Amino acid sequence: MKYTNFPLLLVLIMISFISGIDTKAQSIAGSAYTVFGIGDLIPKQSAINKALGGSGIGLRSELYLNLQNPASLTAITSPVTQLFEMGAHVEFDRYKTMDAEETGSSGNLSNLNLWFRLSPRWAMAIGFAPYSKVDYDITTQRNLGALSTASIVNYQGSGGFNQVYLGNGFRVTKNLSIGFNSAFLFGSILKTEIVESLDLSNAFRVENQLFMNKVLFDFGAQYSVFLPKSTITIGTTFAYETAFSVTKDATLFESDLNTISGETTTEDNYRLPLTAGFGLSFNSAKSTISADVKYQNWSTTSFSEDTGFRDIYHYALGYEYKTNFSSDHNLNMVCFRSGIFYKDNYLDLADGTFAEWGFNVGIGIPVQGNKTTLNLNYSHLRRGTTNNGLIEESAGLINFDVVIRDAWFIRRKFN
Numbered sequence: 001m002k003y004t005n006f007p008l009l010l011v012l013i014m015i016s017f018i019s020g021i022d023t024k025a026q027s028i029a030g031s032a033y034t035v036f037g038i039g040d041l042i043p044k045q046s047a048i049n050k051a052l053g054g055s056g057i058g059l060r061s062e063l064y065l066n067l068q069n070p071a072s073l074t075a076i077t078s079p080v081t082q083l084f085e086m087g088a089h090v091e092f093d094r095y096k097t098m099d100a101e102e103t104g105s106s107g108n109l110s111n112l113n114l115w116f117r118l119s120p121r122w123a124m125a126i127g128f129a130p131y132s133k134v135d136y137d138i139t140t141q142r143n144l145g146a147l148s149t150a151s152i153v154n155y156q157g158s159g160g161f162n163q164v165y166l167g168n169g170f171r172v173t174k175n176l177s178i179g180f181n182s183a184f185l186f187g188s189i190l191k192t193e194i195v196e197s198l199d200l201s202n203a204f205r206v207e208n209q210l211f212m213n214k215v216l217f218d219f220g221a222q223y224s225v226f227l228p229k230s231t232i233t234i235g236t237t238f239a240y241e242t243a244f245s246v247t248k249d250a251t252l253f254e255s256d257l258n259t260i261s262g263e264t265t266t267e268d269n270y271r272l273p274l275t276a277g278f279g280l281s282f283n284s285a286k287s288t289i290s291a292d293v294k295y296q297n298w299s300t301t302s303f304s305e306d307t308g309f310r311d312i313y314h315y316a317l318g319y320e321y322k323t324n325f326s327s328d329h330n331l332n333m334v335c336f337r338s339g340i341f342y343k344d345n346y347l348d349l350a351d352g353t354f355a356e357w358g359f360n361v362g363i364g365i366p367v368q369g370n371k372t373t374l375n376l377n378y379s380h381l382r383r384g385t386t387n388n389g390l391i392e393e394s395a396g397l398i399n400f401d402v403v404i405r406d407a408w409f410i411r412r413k414f415n
Contacts, residue, residue, distance in 0.1 A: 031095075032136050032391050033384070036347060037303035038189065038212070038270070039134035039160055044068075044127075046111060047087060047375040047401035051362040052318020053339020055290040057279025058235035060222060063370065064403065065115050065125060068292070069220035069235050069279070070179030073123040073169025076115060080405045083115040087375075087401035096392045106135070110399065125167040133160040134189045151197040161187035161212060178221045186213045205253040214244040218275070230284040241274040241297065271301040273346075288320040298346040310353065314343035335364035337377070345383060354390065356383035362399075375401040 034040050043049075048064035049056045056068030060075035065085055076083060087110040095102045113127035134157040141152055162185070169179035189210045196203040218239035225232045251262040277294035294316075298309040318339035342357045362377030377399040384392045 031093075031393055032138055033345075033347060033393075034134045034136055035155065035157055035191070038210075039132040039157070041132050042130045044111070044129050044163070044165070046085060046113065047364075047373075047377075047399075047403055050087070050110075050379070050399050050401070051337035051339065051360065051364070051375065051377050052288075052290045052320065053316045053341045053358075053360060055279065055292040055316035055318045055339065055341075057220070057237055057277045057292045057294070058222065058233045058281040059279065059288070059290045060224060060231070060233050060281065060283070061288075063373070063405070065113055067111070067113070067125075067127070067167075068277075069222060069237050070125075070167040070169050070181045070218070071177040071220040071222040071235065073115065073125055073167055073179055074121070074171040074177045076117075076123065081117060082406055083113075084404045085111065085113040085115075085401060087111045087399060089397050089399045091398075092396045094394045096386055096394075098386050098389075111401075121171040123169045125169075126165070127167075128162065128164050131161040131163040131183075131185055131187075134158060134191070135160075151195055153196075154192075154194040156192040156194075157189065159187065159189040161185050161189075163216075175224050175226070176221070178219075180217060180219045183216045183218075184213070185216060188212075202254045207249075207251045207253070209249045211247045211249075212244060212270075214242070216242055216272075230282060233281045233283070235277075235279040235281075237275070237277040237279075237294075239275040241300065242272045243268070244270050244272070246270055269302050271303075273298045273301045286322050288318075288322070290316075290318045290320075292316040294343075296346065308348035309346050310344070310348040312344035312346050314341065316341040333366045333370060337362045337364065349390070354383060354385050356381070358382065371405050373403045373405075375399075375403065377401075 031040065043054060044067045045054060046065045046067045048059070048061055048066055049068055056066045056072070059066050059068065060072050062075060062077050063080065065076070065083055066072040088107065089110050090107040091105060093104045108130065111127060111129045113125055115123065115125045117123045136155060136157045139152065139154045163183045165181050165183035167179060167181045169177055171177050191208045192205065194203060194205045218237060220235065220237040222233055222235040245266055245268040247264065247266055249262070249264050252260040254260060274297040275294065277292060279290065279292040282289045292315070294314040296312050299311045301309055316339065318337065320335055320337045322335050323333055338361045340359045342355065345354050345356055347353065358379055358381035360377055360379040362375065365374045367374060379397040379399065381397065382394045384390055386392045
């Protein structure tokens with residue numbers, strides 16, 4: 001087989017992969033759905049957002065940083081003057097098709113944030129978090145039109161994009177706060193296809209590495225109604241549709257990693273969707289209820305693949321029960337939390353569409369009279385289906401977040 005026919009072979013491989021035609025999965029690791037675009041988009045969440053099903057657009061907390069709406073940055077009040085938060089998670093995954101089942105595990109830093117107040121009406125947060133994740137390793141046996149015998153094809157993907165963000169919140173009146181986030185995206189993704197066949201004298205390997213950096217903005221507002229023993233807050237968020245380009249390094253290797261060809265190109269057809277959200281919260285001395293609905297206009301977006309996208313809605317609901325915060329004993333100040341979410345998946349595949357859903361339960365344990373809080377949260381997530389040649393994915397996540405209040409920049413006085 002001539003090398004000049006290899007690009008055609010790659011096209012046939014990708015068409016077969018996306019359509020699921022003549023496929024028998026041999027092994028699965030990681031999420032096959034991260035093959036599209038820039039992978040899974042990871043929501044930016046703080047400890048309280050994770051504990052309340054991912055909700056928070058209408059949430060205002062005096063003790064916790066809320067990353068779902070920058071307007072909420074003004075909610076943290078005296079005696080808290082600075083707040084540091086760090087979170088990590090461990091994830092246990094299961095991938096299932098009609099023919100195979102695999103398990104895996106991973107862990108990573110989920111968020112790193114610093115909040116501080118610049119004036120009575122202006123608060124700011126600086127943070128770091130993953131933005132997208134690509135993680136798959138799938139080996140399949142395929143009948144490719146360009147070859148007379150079945151081929152063994154291995155697809156691998158790794159990497160993702162991270163974000164460093166700066167949030168600003170402004171208190172306009174007693175009831176109204178507004179805010180905005182600016183985030184700098186950076187990172188790289190490596191996608192590899194390896195083809196082996198009796199019709200080929202050597203195995204072939206194609207590596208596509210994508211690099212991207214981009215600045216994004218989003219905006220938010222919150223309005224609170226103060227009742228005698230409770231507060232009701234409504235919130236809204238908005239982010240424009242954003243176009244960006246990626247630099248792609250494509251290299252073709254033989255099995256012994258001898259380079260056959262390589263090129264660097266710039267692709268401009270990447271686009272993130274317009275996003276709008278609405279949230280509502282109820283807060284009393286003992287309870288907090290938070291509910292969100294979010295819309296993303298994926299149908300007008302595009303990536304380098306020909307896969308279609310559809311508009312989606314994301315629903316989230318969370319509840320927190322607060323024990324006696326006026327107590328001097330830490331165990332009397334524990335918070336119990338739970339949440340659920342449901343959303344459509346934005347992929348519009350030829351074999352069908354599917355939804356994603358999940359639930360969580362968690363606890364917040366104060367230390368040193370609420371100067372520090374240890375937050376432990378378990379989440380169960382599920383998406384996909386084994387119907388129509390697709391893959392069902394489920395995951396259990398253990399999230400651990402530490403929130404430290406007034407820990408930096410304070411000059412202590414001792415008698």
